[in-house]
Amino acid sequence: MHREKQKISRGLFVTVEGTDGCGKSTQLRMAVKHLKLLGYPVRVFKDPGGTRVGEEIRRILLAKKSRRDPIDSVAEALLYLASRRVLVSRLIEPALARGKLVLCDRFTDSTLAYQGFGRGLFLPELRTLCSFASGGLKPDLTFLLDIDPAVGLTRVKGTDRIEALGLAFQEKVRRGYLELARREPKRIKVISADGSPGEVFSRILPYLARLKASHYVK
Ligand SMILES: Nc1ncnc2c1ncn2[C@@H]1O[C@H](COP(=O)(O)OP(=O)(O)O)[C@@H](O)[C@H]1O
Ligand SMILES: [Mg+2]
Structure with a gap:
C-alpha cells in the first residue's frame, strides 16, 4: 500500500551571541x-x-596576530563570511530542511557586532554581505548573553587574536550587540550573563519552553 510521505515542517534556528567569555558555549551545552x-x-x-x-x-x-602577515578588517570579515557560507549550505540548511532544531554558537550578529561596531566597518554594506553569505538565513531566536566584558575576560584563560584586542574593543562590541537587540527585540533576547551558569540558564529556560509550545508540540 502506498503511503504518502509525511511533510516535514522546517526546523527552527536558534543562535547564542555575546562577547568573549560571557558563557555562550556553557549555556549552549546546557540548552x-x-x-x-x-x-x-x-x-x-x-x-x-x-x-x-x-x-x-x-x-x-x-x-x-602575525606582524609580517596581518589581515585587515575587510579580509577578516570576508573570512568569517566564507566560513559561514560553507556551514550554512552544507550543514545548517539541510538540517533545517529535515525539521531539526538547530542551535548555533555565534552567527551573523557576531559579524555585525565585532566587524561592524567593533572594527568600524560600514554597517549597511556589512549587512548586505552577511545576507549574501547566509543566503538570507536569519535566526528565529537569538540569545544575547550580556555581561560586563571585564568579567567576561577574567573568565577566559587563553587569549586568542580577537580576545587579545582588550577591554575597550569588547565594550564597543557589547554596545553593538545591545544596539542590534534594540533594533530587533522580538528575535534577540538579552539575557543577563551575571551569576552562576545555573542562574543564567534559568533565564533562558522560559524561552526554550515557549519554543516547544510554538513549534515542536507533538
Ligand atoms: N556563569 C558563569 N560564571 C562563571 N564562570 C563561567 C560562567 N559561565 C561560563 N563560565 C566559565 O567561563 C569560561 C568561558 O565560558 P564559555 O562558555 O566558554 O564562554 P564563551 O563561549 O562565551 O566564550 C569557561 O571556563 C566557563 O567554564
Ligand atoms: Mg565559546
Whole structure:
C-alpha cells in the first residue's frame, strides 16, 4: 500500500551571541542537554567552524596576530563570511530542511557586532554581505548573553587574536550587540550573563519552553 510521505515542517534556528567569555558555549551545552532530554531533534554548530574548510578558516582567524602577515578588517570579515557560507549550505540548511532544531554558537550578529561596531566597518554594506553569505538565513531566536566584558575576560584563560584586542574593543562590541537587540527585540533576547551558569540558564529556560509550545508540540 502506498503511503504518502509525511511533510516535514522546517526546523527552527536558534543562535547564542555575546562577547568573549560571557558563557555562550556553557549555556549552549546546557540548552542542548535540556532539549535532548525532552526529545527534540537537536543539531549543534559553531560559527566559524563545523566543516573542514570552516575549521581551517577559524584557525587563521583566531591565530595570534602575525606582524609580517596581518589581515585587515575587510579580509577578516570576508573570512568569517566564507566560513559561514560553507556551514550554512552544507550543514545548517539541510538540517533545517529535515525539521531539526538547530542551535548555533555565534552567527551573523557576531559579524555585525565585532566587524561592524567593533572594527568600524560600514554597517549597511556589512549587512548586505552577511545576507549574501547566509543566503538570507536569519535566526528565529537569538540569545544575547550580556555581561560586563571585564568579567567576561577574567573568565577566559587563553587569549586568542580577537580576545587579545582588550577591554575597550569588547565594550564597543557589547554596545553593538545591545544596539542590534534594540533594533530587533522580538528575535534577540538579552539575557543577563551575571551569576552562576545555573542562574543564567534559568533565564533562558522560559524561552526554550515557549519554543516547544510554538513549534515542536507533538
Ligand atoms: N556563569 C558563569 N560564571 C562563571 N564562570 C563561567 C560562567 N559561565 C561560563 N563560565 C566559565 O567561563 C569560561 C568561558 O565560558 P564559555 O562558555 O566558554 O564562554 P564563551 O563561549 O562565551 O566564550 C569557561 O571556563 C566557563 O567554564
Ligand atoms: Mg565559546
